[in-house]
Amino acid sequence: MAYGKLKADALIRDNGGSDEEITMATIVGLDANKANLSGATFTGDVLLDNEQELRLGEADANGTNYVALKSPATLAQTSTWTMPADVPVAGQVLKVTSVANTNDPTLEWGADASGASVSAENTWTAGQRGEITTVASGTTITIDFDASNNFTVDLGHNVTTVAISNATVGQSGSIFLAQPTSGSTTHTVGGWNSAFKFPGGTAPTLSTAINKVDRIDYVIRATNQIHVVATLDMAV
Numbered sequence: 001m002a003y004g005k006l007k008a009d010a011l012i013r014d015n016g017g018s019d020e021e022i023t024m025a026t027i028v029g030l031d032a033n034k035a036n037l038s039g040a041t042f043t044g045d046v047l048l049d050n051e052q053e054l055r056l057g058e059a060d061a062n063g064t065n066y067v068a069l070k071s072p073a074t075l076a077q078t079s080t081w082t083m084p085a086d087v088p089v090a091g092q093v094l095k096v097t098s099v100a101n102t103n104d105p106t107l108e109w110g111a112d113a114s115g116a117s118v119s120a121e122n123t124w125t126a127g128q129r130g131e132i133t134t135v136a137s138g139t140t141i142t143i144d145f146d147a148s149n150n151f152t153v154d155l156g157h158n159v160t161t162v163a164i165s166n167a168t169v170g171q172s173g174s175i176f177l178a179q180p181t182s183g184s185t186t187h188t189v190g191g192w193n194s195a196f197k198f199p200g201g202t203a204p205t206l207s208t209a210i211n212k213v214d215r216i217d218y219v220i221r222a223t224n225q226i227h228v229v230a231t232l233d234m235a236v
Contacts, residue, residue: 082106130173140191145220149173155180161191167223175216177206186210195226207233 010023048054053068080103088109096105116122133148135141137156146166150173179186186208198204206214213234219227
């Protein structure tokens with residue numbers, strides 16, 4: 001392939017009817033200000049506008065997956081986050097230590113002093129509570145211990161079977177059995193799963209009066225041993 005060289009100090013560009021002279025020094029200067037795909041050092045702020053993403057690709061050159069950082073569609077204000085100067089150790093979290101003004105927080109690595117750990121003692125400085133999950137009435141009712149610690153059943157049937165699922169050692173709570181609050185029909189509860197261990201080995205006869213609630217407190221000692229104590233005839 002034949003080629004040649006062109007030596008010039010400047011080029012002339014037709015700029016819509018008028019000539020514009022561009023020197024070779026200007027062209028070289030423009031190229032020097034371009035970022036190289038193989039790496040570059042930016043000496044000013046970099047703005048990714050219109051919700052563009054900063055993407056960190058896989059180590060594999062042929063990989064297509066990446067982790068991206070992206071700004072929300074709208075921001076209440078401009079905010080500058082100052083990152084920590086040191087590196088974290090295992091178990092630390094990134095948290096705000098000071099705020100120069102309402103928009104510019106300074107971050108540091110540290111222990112999550114306000115959080116609870118499942119493997120350490122915790123001191124609660126406010127009330128803690130578990131929801132009471134409703135179990136549908138039927139001739140068979142099933143207590144799913146994965147769903148909650150506390151359960152309530154508004155009785156609308158004579159229960160012949162109380163079944164269980166997902167019993168986990170150490171769990172405790174209460175089961176409320178509520179008779180109707182009006183009318184004259186009340187319901188019985190029997191057929192307790194064999195895992196329920198009542199005092200003396202016998203399930204109590206539950207209340208059958210209108211507007212009464214019985215509470216069954218339980219602790220799961222083993223998956224086939226749920227120790228229970230009944231408190232009967234609680235008025236609503």
